[in-house]
Amino acid sequence: MSRLVGVQAQDWRSARLALRARSDGLTPDALDSAAAGGSLVVAWLLRGTLHLVRAEDHGWLLALTARAGVVESRRRLAEEGVTEPQVDTALRVIATGPAGGPRSREELTDHLAAAGVPVAGQAVHHCLRVAALHGRAVLVPGAEAGSLLVRAIDPPAAPSDRDAAVVELARRYLRGHGPATAADLAVWSGLPLRDARAGLRGLGASLVECGDGLVDLACRDAAGDDVPGVPPRLLPPFDPFLLGWADRSFAVPEHLRSRVHPGGGMLRATATVDGAAVGTWTMRRRGGRPEVALDVAEPAHIEALQADVADVLRFSG
Numbered sequence: 477m478s479r480l481v482g483v484q485a486q487d488w489r490s491a492r493l494a495l496r497a498r499s500d501g502l503t504p505d506a507l508d509s510a511a512a513g514g515s516l517v518v519a520w521l522l523r524g525t526l527h528l529v530r531a532e533d534h535g536w537l538l539a540l541t542a543r544a545g546v547v548e549s550r551r552r553l554a555e556e557g558v559t560e561p562q563v564d565t566a567l568r569v570i571a572t573g574p575a576g577g578p579r580s581r582e583e584l585t586d587h588l589a590a591a592g593v594p595v596a597g598q599a600v601h602h603c604l605r606v607a608a609l610h611g612r613a614v615l616v617p618g619a620e621a622g623s624l625l626v627r628a629i630d631p632p633a634a635p636s637d638r639d640a641a642v643v644e645l646a647r648r649y650l651r652g653h654g655p656a657t658a659a660d661l662a663v664w665s666g667l668p669l670r671d672a673r674a675g676l677r678g679l680g681a682s683l684v685e686c687g688d689g690l691v692d693l694a695c696r697d698a699a700g701d702d703v704p705g706v707p708p709r710l711l712p713p714f715d716p717f718l719l720g721w722a723d724r725s726f727a728v729p730e731h732l733r734s735r736v737h738p739g740g741g742m743l744r745a746t747a748t749v750d751g752a753a754v755g756t757w758t759m760r761r762r763g764g765r766p767e768v769a770l771d772v773a774e775p776a777h778i779e780a781l782q783a784d785v786a787d788v789l790r791f792s793g
Contacts, residue, residue, distance in 0.1 A: 477516070479652040481645070482527035482537070484714045485518045488617050488624055491528045493712035496791045497784075504791065508617045518615040518624060519608050520545055523666035526615070534614070535632030536641045541666055542609040549602040549609065556599040566593045566603035571612040573628025578616050584626050639678065642667070646675030647682070647693070653720045654692035663722040706751035708780040710768070710788050718743050728753045735771075749777050759792065766792040 477483075480498070485491035492507050510516045514531055521527040521537045524545045529537060553563055569591050570584065579587070581600065588603060589595045604626060607613040611631035615624040635641040649661050662672035676683060676691055684694045711717055718724060718736065728736050728746075732753050737743050747755045747770060755772030768785045772778050 477530050480716050481648050482522050482529040483716055484719060485526045485528040490712040490714055494715050497709045497711055511616050520605055536635040538611055538632060539634035540641055540645060546606060546609045549605045552598060552602045556594065556597050558594050558599050562593045563606060565591050567607050567610065567612060570604060570607040571628050578625035578627040580625055642671050642675040643678035646679060650693045655686040655690040656721060657689045660721045664720050708749045708784055710757050710784050711746045711748060713745050714743050718746060727751060747772050747781055749780050
């Protein structure tokens with residue numbers, strides 16, 4: 477998680493599969509327990525979307541990324557007929573969590589309605605988003621597969637030096653995505669391009685030029701960065717590998733581009749061999765058991781992916 481910084485988590489099941497693809501023997505229960513115990517949290521962070529992050533990273537990432545989201549959600553709440561005093565009421569309701577633990581969206585909706593807050597349309601979603609962006613709530617996995625519950629929290633500590641936090645974000649980004657450009661960092665983080673450039677400049681002698689506008693860290697730790705090759709992997713929808721750069725052409729061949737990202741912000745579950753997309757895949761349940769279907773043309777690629785198919789079935793079973 478430190479190298480990834482965050483994993484997009486609108487779908488908790490996809491977030492878990494993204495971490496499975498980067499580990500050995502990981503189980504869903506281990507991830508659910510970590511999130512339920514508070515060491516992992518889900519909040520609106522990078523690019524204004526839900527991300528799974530380490531709890532110790534939540535505060536400084538929130539401070540860097542929340543401002544634009546607050547403005548957007550307050551505007552949307554006004555469009556939904558929620559007044560500013562009602563937004564304040566919603567924040568108090570959400571921040572005052574029950575003694576019994578997190579609440580479902582349905583329970584939260586009932587509490588907001590009882591407090592006189594409009595709950596039609598997207599009102600509840602944006603009330604929750606504003607509360608999370610103010611550091612008063614996070615999401616945690618529920619008992620139902622893929623569900624997320626709302627947990628009230630105390631606001632996390634913000635970084636004392638925003639400029640230093642931007643530099644740290646640039647450093648962490650390059651550890652997981654370098655070599656890359658300032659535009660890549662801006663697209664991945666959702667920060668303005670000027671902030672991305674400032675963060676990279678702040679790395680100073682730690683940065684090296686790689687040509688064509690690409691930069692990378694000058695020194696990578698041998699224990700974590702000297703990995704021999706990229707094994708075949710089944711990546712879930714919205715995997716960090718496909719969201720990490722402004723231009724994905726190095727990883728997604730032209731003939732697969734419309735299948736992997738068909739438009740409308742969608743990124744499909746993707747099969748990769750040697751770090752490049754070779755097709756897509758889907759999973760469904762038949763008789764309660766998971767089944768994986770590969771949409772991959774080359775028999776050699778299908779054969780190479782079989783070990784990871786087995787691991788997805790193990791993880792999802």
